[in-house]
Amino acid sequence: DTGVSQDPRHKITKRGQNVTFRCDPISEHNRLYWYRQTLGQGPEFLTYFQNEAQLEKSRLLSDRFSAERPKGSFSTLEIQRTEQGDSAMYLCASSSNLAGGPGNEQFFGPGTRLTVL
């Protein structure tokens, strides 16, 4: 499968616990995005990376959230001290802005559904 992959697909945790999600982008894509989607809503931007550099973070991203992309390939999103309001689908997307590429199209992964009890 050459698309964007995410792991795990589902995560159930208790309030106060830490969770970490992983995203593997399409291999030739240098940009990686994290979005959050709650039921019945469109995805909301959280943060994005170009290679290993985190270029933008949403105001939605509280101090409990941290994202990394250490080698410019896969990325992790960690949520510390989870709250019930963190329950959502966390979507990863990737794109390429390299010369000769389309530059804009973002391709989404299947998401990680987080449930905080």
Added chain:
Amino acid sequence: GENVEQHPSTLSVQEGDSAVIKCTYSDSASNYFPWYKQELGKRPQLIIDIRSNVGEKKDQRIAVTLNKTAKHFSLHITETQPEDSAVYFCAATQGAAGNKLTFGGGTRVLVKP
């Protein structure tokens, strides 16, 4: 920041009829407008997109139109089929830099056989 409004929130059509979904955006600097289709429990999938230097784009039964002056764009699906039933999201971005997408709230389309 950018704000994208999408209407209607639900749309029920008879198979074979056309469906139209409309979106407005607030940031005149936005220049890339994709549309995603999301089936229940699945990932959003890009179905068509348009850049600000084009007024209309068509791909088989789907088409998108863009009015930069009015800051609105629309998705048109003709000859709807039951497999078109899904949630559709419009989005906008200052795409030249490949930046974040701002999504509309979604339209749930139901195609009745």
